[in-house]
Amino acid sequence: MDRLEVLQACVESNDADALILTFMPDIRWLTGFSGSNALVVYTKGRSYFVTDGRYATQSRDEVEAGEIHVAPGSLMRHTADQKMLEGSNRVIVQAEYLTLSRLEEYKNVLPDVSFVPVSGILNASVAVKSKRERELIADSQRITDEVFDHLLGFVKPGMSEQDIAAEIVYQHLRRGASAMSFDPIVASGPNSALPHARPTQRVLQQGDMVVIDMGCFKNGYASDMTRTLAIGEPGEEARTVYQVVLDAQSKALEAASPNLTSKELDSAARSIIEDAGYGSFFSHSLGHGVGLQIHEWPSVSWKAEYPLQAGMIITIEPGIYIPDQFGVRIEDMIQLTETGCDNLTGSTKQLVVI
Amino acid sequence: MDRLEVLQACVESNDADALILTFMPDIRWLTGFSGSNALVVYTKGRSYFVTDGRYATQSRDEVEAGEIHVAPGSLMRHTADQKMLEGSNRVIVQAEYLTLSRLEEYKNVLPDVSFVPVSGILNASVAVKSKRERELIADSQRITDEVFDHLLGFVKPGMSEQDIAAEIVYQHLRRGASAMSFDPIVASGPNSALPHARPTQRVLQQGDMVVIDMGCFKNGYASDMTRTLAIGEPGEEARTVYQVVLDAQSKALEAASPNLTSKELDSAARSIIEDAGYGSFFSHSLGHGVGLQIHEWPSVSWKAEYPLQAGMIITIEPGIYIPDQFGVRIEDMIQLTETGCDNLTGSTKQLVVI
Numbered sequence: 001m002d003r004l005e006v007l008q009a010c011v012e013s014n015d016a017d018a019l020i021l022t023f024m025p026d027i028r029w030l031t032g033f034s035g036s037n038a039l040v041v042y043t044k045g046r047s048y049f050v051t052d053g054r055y056a057t058q059s060r061d062e063v064e065a066g067e068i069h070v071a072p073g074s075l076m077r078h079t080a081d082q083k084m085l086e087g088s089n090r091v092i093v094q095a096e097y098l099t100l101s102r103l104e105e106y107k108n109v110l111p112d113v114s115f116v117p118v119s120g121i122l123n124a125s126v127a128v129k130s131k132r133e134r135e136l137i138a139d140s141q142r143i144t145d146e147v148f149d150h151l152l153g154f155v156k157p158g159m160s161e162q163d164i165a166a167e168i169v170y171q172h173l174r175r176g177a178s179a180m181s182f183d184p185i186v187a188s189g190p191n192s193a194l195p196h197a198r199p200t201q202r203v204l205q206q207g208d209m210v211v212i213d214m215g216c217f218k219n220g221y222a223s224d225m226t227r228t229l230a231i232g233e234p235g236e237e238a239r240t241v242y243q244v245v246l247d248a249q250s251k252a253l254e255a256a257s258p259n260l261t262s263k264e265l266d267s268a269a270r271s272i273i274e275d276a277g278y279g280s281f282f283s284h285s286l287g288h289g290v291g292l293q294i295h296e297w298p299s300v301s302w303k304a305e306y307p308l309q310a311g312m313i314i315t316i317e318p319g320i321y322i323p324d325q326f327g328v329r330i331e332d333m334i335q336l337t338e339t340g341c342d343n344l345t346g347s348t349k350q351l352v353v354i
Numbered sequence: 355m356d357r358l359e360v361l362q363a364c365v366e367s368n369d370a371d372a373l374i375l376t377f378m379p380d381i382r383w384l385t386g387f388s389g390s391n392a393l394v395v396y397t398k399g400r401s402y403f404v405t406d407g408r409y410a411t412q413s414r415d416e417v418e419a420g421e422i423h424v425a426p427g428s429l430m431r432h433t434a435d436q437k438m439l440e441g442s443n444r445v446i447v448q449a450e451y452l453t454l455s456r457l458e459e460y461k462n463v464l465p466d467v468s469f470v471p472v473s474g475i476l477n478a479s480v481a482v483k484s485k486r487e488r489e490l491i492a493d494s495q496r497i498t499d500e501v502f503d504h505l506l507g508f509v510k511p512g513m514s515e516q517d518i519a520a521e522i523v524y525q526h527l528r529r530g531a532s533a534m535s536f537d538p539i540v541a542s543g544p545n546s547a548l549p550h551a552r553p554t555q556r557v558l559q560q561g562d563m564v565v566i567d568m569g570c571f572k573n574g575y576a577s578d579m580t581r582t583l584a585i586g587e588p589g590e591e592a593r594t595v596y597q598v599v600l601d602a603q604s605k606a607l608e609a610a611s612p613n614l615t616s617k618e619l620d621s622a623a624r625s626i627i628e629d630a631g632y633g634s635f636f637s638h639s640l641g642h643g644v645g646l647q648i649h650e651w652p653s654v655s656w657k658a659e660y661p662l663q664a665g666m667i668i669t670i671e672p673g674i675y676i677p678d679q680f681g682v683r684i685e686d687m688i689q690l691t692e693t694g695c696d697n698l699t700g701s702t703k704q705l706v707v708i
Binding site for chain 2: 054095096102103104117119163165170173174176179196198
């Protein structure tokens with residue numbers, strides 16, 4: 001479907017006359033605009049792109065869809081002054097992103113319009129990536145794979161988690177990443193048992209497991225990968241747990257296809273971990289969509305069920321976390337195909353002992 | 355005023371029964387909690403802190419105000435189950451942060467409550483920093499000053515803007531910053547004429563002016579500083595413009611005190627630039643508050659007028675941008691005192707020629 005047709009379908013299915021997009025990643029997806037302030041008005045088959053004076057040049061270079069307007073002040077006031085929504089009674093807005101004060105402003109500017117909050121307008125469309133988007137995500141992941149390769153020669157006992165996190169950021173930026181897609185996680189020893197640990201000054205020691213979760217943005221698109229290293233020979237249980245997580249991940253990679261729902265895919269990995277007796281230690285979802293945001297719809301989880309579609313790019317990241325002892329997580333990004341999936345991640349998953 | 359008294363005053367002045375905080379920097383300011391998911395319910399002199407299972411331990415370590423609750427699922431559902439808002443008819447919510455879909459969830463969970471959106475609830479209180487907060491901001495700025503000192507020996511012609519940006523991030527993280535407070539700006543030659551330029555692969559050349567705007571987070575609090583360097587001997591106009599910006603900044607630093615409004619302070623610097631004939635090239639506000647967020651209330655601008663108060667920490671950052679040629683910006687962070695201000699920034703403002 002053409003991207004504007006997605007907006008038209010939303011307008012029709014909600015019996016509305018128009019739609020206003022305000023969430024910047026959605027606006028970037030629709031128009032190509034990479035700035036920080038804009039809105040898109042769609043009505044009667046036409047779309048208007050409205051930004052402020054800072055982006056006059058950039059919007060002309062970037063925006064591929066719609067008539068470009070540079071507002072002298074408030075974007076919504078300009079929309080009203082230009083009568084873009086004349087004759088529209090019911091106008092859809094993005095319920096999960098629009099704030100109460102912004103809606104109040106809209107109502108003041110357009111007192112005769114009835115605003116209709118709708119959630120998830122573009123979720124299913126944004127989730128399916130084009131060939132070009134896949135290339136851009138693979139480009140970002142290539143940097144992350146290179147940085148992991150660098151880390152295998154860099155990480156040594158005696159370094160702190162923060163030392164390694166600083167190196168991860170530096171090496172991504174040196175390789176052309178515009179920013180990190182999230183602050184990297186470097187969690188060693190007992191800290192690795194916390195799925196969302198922040199890097200501390202704890203120093204890596206013999207016998208530690210070290211969970212490293214990292215990714216970057218390049219050309220707007222995110223990468224995301226987790227690997228777990230061992231510092232010196234790991235204990236027997238750590239080796240066992242590593243193998244269970246790897247088996248669970250392999251099972252999910254084999255199973256992943258549009259024939260499953262997101263919940264069934266989560267279950268494919270989770271059942272391996274449960275059968276090994278570690279079910280209660282896999283406390284988070286199996287994965288999530290990745291694209292212009294590091295976390296996108298759909299969540300791949302036992303909590304909700306969504307149909308999987310060819311073209312979606314998602315993470316597969318099972319983990320086991322033994323409180324106060326250690327944790328293991330292994331995460332790849334994949335793209336679903338008609339019959340299975342392609343793995344976009346190139347780094348080794350054999351347990352590396354440093 | 356005690357921090358809970360600020361909430362009580364807001365409840366009373368809006369003729370309400372209770373208040374719900376959902377914006378994380380405000381919750382951190384009130385309770386000390388540094389996690390990513392929580393809400394605070396305040397009613398009848400009592401406050402309840404509600405978070406999810408991931409933060410059970412952390413909330414016990416950090417939260418200083420209120421009864422701590424760990425919700426098994428939705429935070430708002432837990433609030434209802436625990437009858438925290440029983441007997442409350444009018445409940446204030448944060449208008450500029452709460453989304454339409456979140457309000458919908460609240461209404462479903464508490465159908466008998468009338469939710470009252472109010473903006474800027476904590477603005478004036480958060481803006482005035484305690485002694486402890488000033489120390490934490492000065493700590494973050496100390497790192498940024500050290501990194502600037504490092505850059506004076508590091509920056510050379512032939513390096514790209516991106517090379518320097520990567521070094522800036524690396525040096526901040528190595529010195530204990532938890533993250534950057536924003537992606538650093540390194541804008542050279544004609545790029546320096548764009549106030550919000552992103553680092554590119556452009557290589558520094560003789561005759562360039564280079565605007566460097568950077569800051570970090572440590573212990574939750576932000577730093578923010580801009581300096582402009584010259585690569586080789588700058589042209590005559592660049593030297594003139596540098597001096598005008600420096601004079602404008604000096605004037606604002608002399609004038610800054612609680613005797614002025616934010617608009618008058620902006621004007622103190624702006625009039626120097628206007629008198630020198632560059633008024634139309636100073637396109638942004640003079641400054642903004644800094645604290646748990648890199649940009650806080652108040653904006654120091656010609657667009658709105660706020661009373662300045664002793665204790666506020668704000669930036670003073672005049673700039674002149676000559677399109678397609680070069681730009682100059684000089685930015686310090688200051689804390690207003692009863693009679694003037696203290697400068698929290700230690701880096702030299704003499705024009706450094708590299």
